Amino acid sequence: MTLTKDAFKKIILFTIGISILTIGCDFLPIFSNYEILEEQLHQGYLHHLVSSEIILAIICLLIIIHLASLFLLYWSKPSGRLIYLISYITILFFLMLDGDFIEYSLLYPLELLSSFLEIFILYLIYFTPLKKDFSSL
Secondary structure (H helix, E strand, C coil): CCCCHHHHHHHHHHHHHHHHHHHHHCCCCCCCCCHHHHHHCCCCCHHHHCCHHHHHHHHHHHHHHHHHHHHHHHCCCHHHHHHHHHHHHHHHHHHHHHCCCCCCCCCHHHHHHHHHHHHHHHHHHHHCHHHHHHCCC
8 A cells, every 4th residue: 555645644634633632622621520539640750850830831842842743744844754753752751751640531532543643654754655755855
């Protein structure tokens, strides 16, 4: 199966859409508030090292960099591959240190789909013929 550049662009747009949908749905009032229960979970190592304001700033910065890297991949910029890889690894490292959280059952399939698409994009830009589109000119 040969994946065209247009199909790759649709995958990137779908990934951005799923990410925005997941983040947006997380703030809907239909879900129960589990703040008291989440306080009893392991808070992670980052909360011991830095304040909540700095953690929020780091999260916002990581999301902006990750979305920017997706747009760079959409426009086939050579720097997009490296920025996407670094932002993905940094987000994984951040999630490992952040602690436990409660995932709503309605949003869990969207999270799984988003995770699959992120790994699929990494596969496409590094191990398929699409990697030629990102070579430096």
